[in-house]
Amino acid sequence: MAKIDTTSTEVQTSSESALSSSTYSSPESLNFHDKLYTSRLLIVPGTDRSYKVEKATVVVPASDIEAVKFLKASDEYEPFKE
DSSP: OOOOOOHHHHHHHHHHHHHHHHHHHSOOEEEEEESSOSEEEEEOTTSSOEEEEETTEEEEETTOHHHHHHHHHOTTEEEOOO
16 A cells, blocks of 8 residues: 655645745835935944945835934935835
8 A cells, every 4th residue: 555645745835834924024124215326334323223225225124213214304315106
């Protein structure tokens, strides 16, 4: 009698659920266009956090309240329209 191997199905099912749960748990980010420079290092005032501007774009986590406030208040950056 042949043995039925269920391990590949179980592994696939568990990896699919892990993938879908990691997709939903990833932090949301916001993109801003740098009007002056195509690349530079943005240091968030009053913090030790920094973000790279690459191709005139800086991406910050939506949870970084200080960075989001700074970027929205600055004339040098504008949020990407989605």
